[in-house]
Amino acid sequence: SRFRHDYLEVRGLRVEFDGFVAVQGVDLTVTAGDLRFLIGPNGAGKTTIVDAITGLARATGSVKFGGVELLGRKTHRIARAGVGRTFQTASVFEELSVLQNLDIAAGARRGPAALLRRRGRVPESVEQALETIGLAHLRDTQAGILAHGQKQWLEIGMLLVQDARLLLLDEPVAGMSQAEREQTGDLLQRIGAQRTVVVVEHDMEFLRSFASSVTVLHMGRVLAEGTYAQVQADPRVQEVYLGS
Numbered sequence: 001s002r003f004r005h006d007y008l009e010v011r012g013l014r015v016e017f018d019g020f021v022a023v024q025g026v027d028l029t030v031t032a033g034d035l036r037f038l039i040g041p042n043g044a045g046k047t048t049i050v051d052a053i054t055g056l057a058r059a060t061g062s063v064k065f066g067g068v069e070l071l072g073r074k075t076h077r078i079a080r081a082g083v084g085r086t087f088q089t090a091s092v093f094e095e096l097s098v099l100q101n102l103d104i105a106a107g108a109r110r111g112p113a114a115l116l117r118r119r120g121r122v123p124e125s126v127e128q129a130l131e132t133i134g135l136a137h138l139r140d141t142q143a144g145i146l147a148h149g150q151k152q153w154l155e156i157g158m159l160l161v162q163d164a165r166l167l168l169l170d171e172p173v174a175g176m177s178q179a180e181r182e183q184t185g186d187l188l189q190r191i192g193a194q195r196t197v198v199v200v201e202h203d204m205e206f207l208r209s210f211a212s213s214v215t216v217l218h219m220g221r222v223l224a225e226g227t228y229a230q231v232q233a234d235p236r237v238q239e240v241y242l243g244s
């Protein structure tokens with residue numbers, strides 16, 4: 001696939017806030033087709049790692065994607081290198097339709113001229129994203145009235161049409177119903193099979209059905225790494241989770 005050379009390599013990542021070290025020398029390797037979960041109790045440093053990768057937190061060490069160093073670059077240049085993220089609160093254009101949201105995201109990648117193209121023609125990438133996120137039947141619905149889960153899927157769709165090849169998703173199932181969680185699980189499996197996907201998650205239970213690898217963080221460090229079964233059976237991981 002066209003994604004096969006994509007490779008996230010985080011080495012010795014360190015983030016300090018006013019003398020408090022939130023991330024202390026984290027190494028992380030994620031390849032395309034290997035969906036990775038980042039888990040750990042509150043305050044473990046999960047979101048700060050995503051912030052560092054996307055240029056929102058100042059960090060030292062190294063973050064390479066596809067061999068390109070991202071640390072020290074501005075956020076928009078990191079996005080242009082194919083890195084996209086979601087936040088816990090979905091940020092979509094509430095007054096616009098699902099299709100218009102995807103169109104704008106696609107246009108942002110192709111430049112302003114694309115926004116002026118003939119009305120009525122939906123680009124193939126947008127059609128594909130609508131199918132992938134399961135919102136094809138809601139294409140003309142105003143984003144503001146979508147259910148919480150649907151907004152999260154739309155935001156993921158916007159990253160897909162922007163051609164993000166590394167997707168960093170921050171607690172995508174937080175606040176979702178059980179049915180929405182299951183659908184999100186399917187969506188992550190499909191995207192993760194192709195692109196490089198890192199999912200920050202607090203709830204261990206959600207990972208149970210995935211064969212993907214899991215990195216457990218604790219106090220800014222990697223505590224354990226392995227399959228769900230492996231990390232779940234690790235006494236150090238149990239201690240951290242029961243103690244939190």
Ligand code: ADP
Binds near residue numbers: 017040048
């Ligand atoms: P997690 O996502 O695992 O819950 P975070 O990455 O949000 O953890 O936070 C890691 C630690 O860094 C926490 O102790 C948090 O209070 C601290 N922290 C995060 N952002 C800031 C900031 N902007 N200023 C100071 N401390 C911060």
